[in-house]
Amino acid sequence: MTSPPAPQTSPLHTRFLEAGMRVLARDGYAGFKQSAVCTETGLTTGAFYHSFPSWKSFERDLIDYWRRESTERLVDWVESLPSPHGRIDALIEVALNLPHRTEAAIRVWAAGTPEVAEAVTQVDDDRTAAVTRAFEEIGIDAQRAARLAGSSMLMLIGHEASGGDVALLEWSMRHTLETDPHVIAALAAADRDSATDRKSADVHEGPGPGAAIAGQSASSPE
Template identity: 30%
Template sequence: MPASVSRQQYFETALDVLAESGFPGLTIGRLCAACGVTSGSFYHHFGGWPGFVVALLEFWEDRQALLLRELAFGTGGPEADFAALMRLTHGLRHRAEAAIRAWAMNEETVRAAQKRVDEARLKTVGKVIGGLVGDAVTAKVVTAFGMAMLVGHQQLASAGEDTDLGELLDEYTRLVHSHAPGLDGPASRWESQRNH
């Protein structure tokens, strides 16, 4: 049994546990067992449960920006940014995110982090959609629709429903492009990249 693991290993394992068992299943004992360490390692890194929760939520929030940077977001114009957002959305840990949303209903610290993530996503997606659509009112509606689709998919997936996120994102792409003047039809970089 290793004496310790990195903070990131704890966070990745915590997201796995959240995806598998929901927030009630995430405990110090379960986390340490999954990491193969004793609770002493956990307390060394985080001091206790509240410190761990804050650090986990910071990791989850920061990860969104890191993944966007890895996708060269902001460097190729609205259409490239939209394709990057679709790839990011497809790759999110959806069951873990659904568990975090359920957890947010029960704990203020988690609720505040969830609100920040939702607001950041709405702002980021809204800016990209606005750049494609051009009309502020339509962009706001289409952005809200995308967020509702994502949250709905995550809730259905966590309940064991079989929804194909790729198909949903393709349909969302067609919707966005139907409101975007000057784009060549409904196909997108996201669809072409997903199919290769």
């Protein structure tokens, strides 16, 4: 996927949005208030209304910011990596470093707000599609890739809902890679293909200029 260009925002605007993410993580949706966000930034309500015309506008911008920074940009980065195996590993690292507590609060928020629920559904769909593509790119058939992506998302969402240890999430995700025979075979094949491609590139490129210099030195009389 290619995300749309990020909207132009001021440092003050972004400062409030990042503060909102931290308030959601610390206080949950129940504590997500304008006063808490202003206190988190150390700024006044006047500064807040200089950046946002209303609290509702701030909420919309915050959800857009979360979707952009925690999904769209990350998916674009992962899909720019050259190695299919590397993309699988990168997706796990992305999942482990998401703002889990913030996302847990956003999911609570979504339960009573249709606009937020729509955004959460879109984020989950985009993440599932990205993981499905990554598995397909190492040679997993489409149906199994979709199931692996779905189970990965269940692990992530369950972790966020439980507030458990991220190490357990990592173990669960890597356990799939290390025990599913289809994934094991596909990753091994992808690694062999990458090694073959590297050897082929080396042959076509030939020896570098350093080798020529070394050869001239060896043939020169003392």
